[in-house]
Amino acid sequence: MPDLLWMIGLALANEQAMLPVGISYGFIEGFYRRQWKPIVWFLLLLVTSVVMGEVLKSIFKVPLIFDHKRYGFPSGHTQFATVFYGWIYSQLSLAAPRYLRIIYAALTMSILAYAVTAIVHYGYHTWFDIAGGFVSGGIILFLGTRLTLYKPKTL
Numbered sequence: 773m774p775d776l777l778w779m780i781g782l783a784l785a786n787e788q789a790m791l792p793v794g795i796s797y798g799f800i801e802g803f804y805r806r807q808w809k810p811i812v813w814f815l816l817l818l819v820t821s822v823v824m825g826e827v828l829k830s831i832f833k834v835p836l837i838f839d840h841k842r843y844g845f846p847s848g849h850t851q852f853a854t855v856f857y858g859w860i861y862s863q864l865s866l867a868a869p870r871y872l873r874i875i876y877a878a879l880t881m882s883i884l885a886y887a888v889t890a891i892v893h894y895g896y897h898t899w900f901d902i903a904g905g906f907v908s909g910g911i912i913l914f915l916g917t918r919l920t921l922y923k924p925k926t927l
Contacts, residue, residue: 781890784883785853787822794818794856801863810920814859817916821855821909822848828908837895847897850905851912853887858913 783789798811825848834845861880865873888902897905 778890778893781886782849782894785849785887785891787818787848787852790852790856791818797860810863813916813920814863817855817859817912818852820916821852821912824908824912825851825905828904832904834901837898844897845901846904846908847888847891847901848905849891849896850884850888850902851909853884854906854909855913855916857883858909859916862913862917 794814798814802808802811825846828846829843829848832845833843836842836844857880861876865876868876888905891897892899892902
């Protein structure tokens with residue numbers, strides 16, 4: 773049972789597992805709010821995160837722990853998860869009252885902590901790689917949320 777819990781945590785940071793969830797979330801939000809611009813930005817940010825992760829890995833060339841032919845800094849899983857969950861948090865908290873923003877922030881940070889701990893638990897990355905993924909993902913998220921200038925209509 774504990775191994776299953778770690779696998780769930782790993783799936784929460786996996787691009788292949790979370791991209792369909794992100795697309796589904798985008799369609800639900802798009803139909804609900806009748807606005808597609810933020811969804812297009814969300815998907816562009818996710819693609820940008822994956823591409824920038826590969827670019828940064830080719831620049832730094834720090835090998836993975838278990839496979840010295842591939843690069844591991846910054847952690848692409850952490851970077852993707854930071855952008856993915858951070859964007860959802862930013863969109864949910866735009867029109868939310870303060871107490872809900874605090875709950876959303878705590879939930880987002882808990883999911884990220886769980887996911888990156890699973891990545892380290894399985895030995896895919898070190899904490900140094902994880903920190904690099906947080907920083908690069910945070911920069912991408914910050915720039916992406918500032919560039920969109922999207923504010924949802926209040927209901």
